[in-house]
Amino acid sequence: MQVTETLNEGLKRGYTITLTAGELDEKVNEKLAEAQPEVEMKGFRKGKVPMALLKKQFGQRVMGEVMQESIDGAMNEHFEETGDRPAMQPQVRMTNEDWKEGDDVVVEMTYEALPEIPEPDLKAIKLEKLVAKAAEADIDEAIGKLAGSAQTYKSRRKGSKAKEGDQVIIDFVGKIDGEAFDGGAAEDYPLVLGSQSFIPGFEEQLVGVKAEDEVTVEVSFPEDYGAENLKGKAATFDVTVKDVKAPKDAEIDDELAKQFGADDLDALKAQVAERLEAEFGGAARAVMKRALLDKLDESVKFDLPPSLVEAEAKQIAHQLWHEEHPEVQGHDHGAIEPTEDHQKLAERRVRLGLLLAEIGRKAEVEITDAEMTQAVMAQARQYPGQEQQFFEFIRQNQELQQQIRAPLFEDKVVDYVFELAEVEEKEVSKDELQKAIDELEDDA
Structure with a gap:
């Protein structure tokens, strides 16, 4: 096998891989010899079919397997030796399309390598964590809504x-x-x-x-x-x-509390306060996460794979177009060209995605089977009565599994960074927290 570099510009890489006819033929013979003891054919005892006949009968099919295995093996060996990690699936094609048995196989492989990603000093990051407590007025308002729902x-x-x-x-x-x-x-x-x-x-x-x-x-x-x-x-x-x-409206009393599974009104108020503070905590985390991503985006710069940015920009443009045209349900519309704003947002998303992935890889962050199952179950609840079919659909679809796993992984990496960063708590009112959330949405 011979590997020759043909392209090395920025993150773009190109190689020609040559598999000689001799080594291919040798591997075909090895596979046939390995299978020979188990082969039965009319006129011969089991395991006694001549190699020449085996090759005539099965050689073409085995050659196809050998070619694929050899190309895959050559690619894996290349990535192990160079340390390159392709940003997307490498493009591979045979250059001698008129290939016939006895010829060398010449394959052209091109890809964009993931860049070297600088390691930020996570302990030097300073963040502010907003803390909102459930005030008596907030609890009374929530209880009032419950009473209204029990009308x-x-x-x-x-x-x-x-x-x-x-x-x-x-x-x-x-x-x-x-x-x-x-x-x-x-x-x-x-x-x-x-x-x-x-x-x-x-x-x-x-x-x-x-x-x-x-x-x-x-x-x-x-x-x-x-x-x-x-x-x-x-x-x-x-x-x-x-x-x-x-x-x-229902009376706000112990009887109302019992309708919502609490022993008495005080217990219901405690439950409502806990729920409100969980909601406040989720909102505060979103604000702190945005602040973290902004700091990382400002402090870490590196070359981005053009193909990833282009794909992300197209996806952003397509998604926003459908949000502006909710009446269009299908995708049989004309091409949607990304704007400069789409391009900038795509660059940010790709940069942060690669950075968080690298931080997670080095920190050995993993999504457990239990976490994945819990996430799938949460989505399956959206399809009552069809949960089993949904589970089976997800099990057979690697792309959807990745779509579910990606945000779980990102959140675990973000939590890992939160633990290392210097975080200062700031007590705020519900209205101040809501204002911070509104500003996030305005900037989105």
């Missing part, structure tokens, strides 16, 4: 007119052309006006009704209605109003 309804004074947001208890019968249709009737149905749970126009016509009223509601079923026999049809509903109820 009940209380009958209004007799003769009161229904308002939007009220609940009306109704009997109704739906008719098309004067004939009742299947599924169009119910008794004692609780309908909240303004909930848009009925077909368009129905609830609006019940605003202002009183208990014991009998009204006829006239509507048309939407053209995209689920039942084929009702699509676009005009209908009437004979409605009897049996009660009109006003919304009533």
Whole structure:
């Protein structure tokens, strides 16, 4: 095997790998000799098939295996000797496309090498950690929202007119052309006006009704209605109003606490405070992480593989275009050219990605099987009833596994740097923390 360098410009590398016909033939013979004792063929005892016949019968297939193994082996040997790490999968092609058995195999390999990444002094990094405590007002506000979610309804004074947001208890019968249709009737149905749970126009016509009223509601079923026999049809509903109820927030007491799994109101408040401070902690971590990435981006510079930057810029441009055009669901649109801003953001992301990967590699940061399983389970919950299919889909898709693993790895590396850096805590209010988060979003 002979390896000749053909390109060495910046991070771009090119090599010609020549595998001689002699060494290829030798490896084919070795493979056939290794398999010979187990080969059975008509007219010969097991293991006694002549080598010449084996070569005629299986030589071409074995040659294909040998060529692939030899090229892979040559590439691995090259990377071990040079210490190069390709930024993306190397491009490999045979230059003698008219190759025939007995010829040397000449392969051209090109790639972009990962750059030498300087090691920052992580202990010299100074960071500020915002600490927000759950104030009594924050806890009361959260408890109030829980009470609102546990809303009940209380009958209004007799003769009161229904308002939007009220609940009306109704009997109704739906008719098309004067004939009742299947599924169009119910008794004692609780309908909240303004909930848009009925077909368009129905609830609006019940605003202002009183208990014991009998009204006829006239509507048309939407053209995209689920039942084929009702699509676009005009209908009437004979409605009897049996009660009109006003919304009533639950009382903030021990009974409310028990609805949310707490022993009493004090225990519920403690749970809410813990949840709020966990949310505040997550927000504060995001602020500190951005500050860390900004410091690393400013202090560490090195050459970037052009192919990685180009791919990242295209991905950013494509993602932002879809955010600006949510009505376009597919990807059958024209080419989206990255702008200068996309390019700058791509350079930052690639630089920080490579830097964090190198810090993690040297610190031997790894994602455990348990951490990976937990992350997959969290995503699987988005598909209730299909969790097993989701797990199987992820198991068979290496690219998706990497997409799940990458942010886990980044967060573990960031936590590792936090431990080494000089971190000073600063107590802030919830509003001050929210302001810091808003500034992050504005800069995104």
